[in-house]
Amino acid sequence: MGKVELLILTKRLTAKQKEEIVISFKLGRDIDALSQKYRCTKITIIRNLKKNLGELKYKDLINKSKSLKEKTETNKNETNDLEKINFDNVNFKTDPNDHKFLNENISSSNFEPIDSFFEIAPVDYELDNSSRKELSSIPLSEVDFPKIVYMVVDKKIELEIKLLKDFPEWQFLPLDDLSRKTIEIFFDLNLAKKSCNKEQKVLKVPNTDVFRIASPVLISKGITRIVCAENLIAI
Secondary structure (H helix, E strand, O other), rough: OOOOOOOOOOOOOOOHHHHHHHHHHHHOOHHHHHHOOOOOOOHHHHHHHHHHHHHHHHHHHHHHHHHHHHHHHHHHHHHHHHHHHHHHHHOOOOHHHHHHHHHOOOOHHHHHOOOOOOOOOOOOOOOOOOOOOOOOOEEEHHHOOOOEEEEEOOOOOOOOEEEEEHHHHHHHOOOOHHEEEEEEEEHHHHHHHOOOOOOEEEEOOOOOOHHOOHHHHHHOOOOOEEEOOOOOEEE
C-alpha cells in the first residue's frame, strides 16, 4: 500500500503568520508550499493574500510566478533537447575494421611534443567595485504609505530601535545588513498593540510624510531601515 500523508489543518492563522505568508509569497514561495508550512487549506492562504495585497496585486504576483515557472521549464526542456541531440549524433555502433583503420592511420608523429604555443594577452579592464543594489528593500521615496500608521514607543515617547537581525523574516540578508538599526511601523492597530509590552504604548502617526521629513535625523542616529509588514524600506 502507498504511503498516506495526513495534513493537520490549523484552525485560525495568527496575525504574525498572516504577515509571514504575505512576505513569503512576495519572495516567490508558492501557495502549495505555504499551505503545507502553515497547515491550512490553499483557499485560506489565497483568501488572506487577497485581503492583505488586494485583488490586482495578488493576480499580478501570480502571473509573474507563472511566467517564471514557464521560463524555467522552457530552459530545462531546451537543455534536455540539446543533450539528446548531442548523443543522437554519436554513432555507438562498432565495426571490427575500425581498429584496423585507426592503427593504419596513426603515426608516431601524432604523439610528438608540441614545441610551439600561443601567448594570451592579459585582460585589461577595471572591476566594478560599486555596491550592488539591495533588491530586498525599496527607497523611502517610492513607498506609498496609508494615511495612518502606528509605532511602538516607550512611556517617554522614545522610539523603539531594533537591529534588522531581530526580525526572523529578514534573516536571509547578509550579515552587514542584519546589523543595521531599524524602527518598525504597523499598518494595523491591533498588530501594533500585540507588539507592545507593559512598558510601552502605541503611537498613532496621522501624517506619514513625517518619515521623509525626519529621514536626515533618523540617519544621523544610525537608523537606516524601516520595517513593516509589507516591505523593508531604505531611508
